[in-house]
Amino acid sequence: MNKEKANSVLISIYIAVICFLTYACVYAFRKPFTIGLYLDEPKIFGIDYKNILVIAQVLGYTISKFYGIKFIAELNKVGRGWSILILIFLSFTPLLLFPLFKSPWNILFLFLNGLPLGVLWGLIFSFVEGRKTSDFIGASMAVSFIVSSGFVKTVGKWMQLSYHLQEKWIPFYTGLVFLVPVIILVYLLEKIPHPTVLETEEKSLRVPMNKNERKHLFKLFSFGLVSFIFIYILLTLFRDIRDNFAADIWLELGYGNSAAIFTTTEIPIAFCVLLLIASMIYINNNKLAFQIAQIIILAGFILCGISTLLFMQHVLSGYVWIVLVGLGLYMGYIPFNCILFDRMIANFKIKGNVGYFMYLVDSFGYLASVLVIILKGSMGISISWTYFYSNGVMILSIIGTLVSITTLLYFNKKHKTYSYE
Numbered sequence: 001m002n003k004e005k006a007n008s009v010l011i012s013i014y015i016a017v018i019c020f021l022t023y024a025c026v027y028a029f030r031k032p033f034t035i036g037l038y039l040d041e042p043k044i045f046g047i048d049y050k051n052i053l054v055i056a057q058v059l060g061y062t063i064s065k066f067y068g069i070k071f072i073a074e075l076n077k078v079g080r081g082w083s084i085l086i087l088i089f090l091s092f093t094p095l096l097l098f099p100l101f102k103s104p105w106n107i108l109f110l111f112l113n114g115l116p117l118g119v120l121w122g123l124i125f126s127f128v129e130g131r132k133t134s135d136f137i138g139a140s141m142a143v144s145f146i147v148s149s150g151f152v153k154t155v156g157k158w159m160q161l162s163y164h165l166q167e168k169w170i171p172f173y174t175g176l177v178f179l180v181p182v183i184i185l186v187y188l189l190e191k192i193p194h195p196t197v198l199e200t201e202e203k204s205l206r207v208p209m210n211k212n213e214r215k216h217l218f219k220l221f222s223f224g225l226v227s228f229i230f231i232y233i234l235l236t237l238f239r240d241i242r243d244n245f246a247a248d249i250w251l252e253l254g255y256g257n258s259a260a261i262f263t264t265t266e267i268p269i270a271f272c273v274l275l276l277i278a279s280m281i282y283i284n285n286n287k288l289a290f291q292i293a294q295i296i297i298l299a300g301f302i303l304c305g306i307s308t309l310l311f312m313q314h315v316l317s318g319y320v321w322i323v324l325v326g327l328g329l330y331m332g333y334i335p336f337n338c339i340l341f342d343r344m345i346a347n348f349k350i351k352g353n354v355g356y357f358m359y360l361v362d363s364f365g366y367l368a369s370v371l372v373i374i375l376k377g378s379m380g381i382s383i384s385w386t387y388f389y390s391n392g393v394m395i396l397s398i399i400g401t402l403v404s405i406t407t408l409l410y411f412n413k414k415h416k417t418y419s420y421e
Helices: 003-027 049-073 080-100 107-114 117-125 134-163 167-190 197-203 211-220 222-244 246-253 266-282 286-312 318-336 339-348 354-378 385-418
Strands: none
Touching: 003 117, 003 134, 003 167, 049 107, 049 117, 049 211, 049 354, 080 107, 080 117, 080 167, 107 117, 117 134, 117 354, 134 167, 134 246, 134 266, 134 318, 134 339, 197 339, 211 222, 211 354, 222 246, 222 286, 222 318, 222 354, 222 385, 246 318, 246 385, 266 286, 266 318, 266 339, 286 318, 286 339, 286 385, 318 339, 318 385, 339 354
């Protein structure tokens, strides 16, 4: 390995680690409140208090995602670090106010907590895209979705058990632990070098997109993008339910007193997904890489369906089922957050950025997540989260498989006209 190539590898690893840790810290301001069961709190409008908290935060997060379609698509590279820190501070402050106010007034603070967080992914990923090793760097950042959520919940649960914290104080103290690290990491993020000229030639120059450019691009790939939105809605629905109600599901499966369970289940998933996605850096052909990314998504749906069927037949234990479904979901979810749109831009020589595509699918995904949680709560359905989740995943896997195959065929046809390979 020559010196130039060795330096490139080291820079890629450095960027991957910094992005991974930065977004991992972001989760400390978003997920720890879900550890609580809030069983002593009264229902509000017939919906469980915890469900209302999840709805409030995700609603704020969703509004932020819709705003991100414009904000991230038009993003310039000046002042990104300060923007990240200001948004984190704005999300942290409501976590202090949340336990100081009584129900139902404190629900507002979970909404305000979620409102600034939705655009942070796009700000951080803007340091990553358009590089030769974006697949590896993006995969490492995306894997933080898997590990970080479980890790910050483990930290929160450990603090609760060790210091006998009330449930409502867990989010604030967990965020406080991660506040200094995130400031240091954002400083390091700003020191990341820009993509080289050669990388820009291989992966296309990433530029801001105005309103007319976004409209034209959507019209050009309308069927494929609508299909991607639908697929992502399915994945986000059951990833978010798995994430937000993990404590409830583990309690029903008999693992309620284990703090480590939130992390130990996610580590093997993270390792497998990172290995799978990071290996894509060896595929220089952008058309082939874009197709493989879609096949990985399809395989994820199939794995979800088979593992859930085996669990419902009592062939798999609850622990193994959660791990396999998590693996399948993230096989579908992670490509959207790193390689899928990055390779699509490179393949079709699109003048734009990943942020537009990502926030387009993400906003509708989280909107659907809110609606499903509201529907389950408002209808007064008394079924367990495990039963609801397992049956939902079966439906998801069947529909997702069919739509994924259709989308793959659509883009294969599109290649004949628009591909530059």
